[in-house]
Amino acid sequence: MSEQNPRTSPWLIAGRVIFTLALIGCIAFIFSNSMQIGVVSEGASGRVLRLVQRVLTRLGMPGLASHITMHFIRKLAHFCEYALEGFLLMLCLRVYTRHFVRHMSWPILGGLLTALTDETIQLFSPGRSSQVLDVWLDFMGVLAGLLVGLFLLALCRMCALLYKHRNED
Template sequence: MVFTLALAGCIWFIFSNSMAVAQVSSASSGRVLTLLQGALRRLGHPALAQRLTQHVVRKMAHFCEYMLEGFLLMLCMRVYSRHPLRHITVPMLGGVLTALTDETIQLYSPGRSSQVTDVWLDSVGVLAGILAALVLMALCRLLFHHRDKE
């Protein structure tokens, strides 16, 4: 239930960002850009901070949102299925459908546009999240299986 609620919250967050008009979305990205540039400068990377652009921040945000969604989709699959690997295409399909819906929402948000490349980037993020969840599940299985033998 917790993973399902977290997944619903993640998807709501993704869709709410897509519903924002262009000016609001740009302002949000600008704030994140300023924050990241400041962090990079404090870490001793002023050249990298200078090269970081709002475009890169937006693409990283797409990837990270969908990586979280893929992670949560796979954890939900683990909760609701005894054999989550048999159904691994379900979380991938869910993520791709979210990405397609997300880009469609942007068509109707003033000043925004829809891009096929974002659907591809989002899909790669979902896949990365699924893989991260699989690694975490494998590590948990090894850890708890090892404890059960002792």
């Protein structure tokens, strides 16, 4: 007697394609930023700094706006892009396995390797430098993104269970 394999849901296949492409796009974005020469990278950070300062000023916080520095913006950008990568790593892990908590070491390792590669790329970009502290900051971003993804997946699971059992009492 042969065992029948259940068909993979088209929604699951779509999720795999979408989340995998989003993750690849995120990593490409991270690496493309690292390949920018120092002057271009500083110009982009300067535009973001001015935007943040304008927003904070309009929100009635001119004192805070004057204390935001280019250094802070650059570090925040590192953290945010890696948090997005961590979030997408968690979503990818979830659509490829039901036992995603058991396999958490894979996205953690993937995030760390991305951070190390990113800083290595910066060694070869004119006007840029590589810092061990940035690897740690990037890795903390990955972990934060993974935790946010894990929390949202748990929340969705809880909501689904509550919805499924809503009329049992």
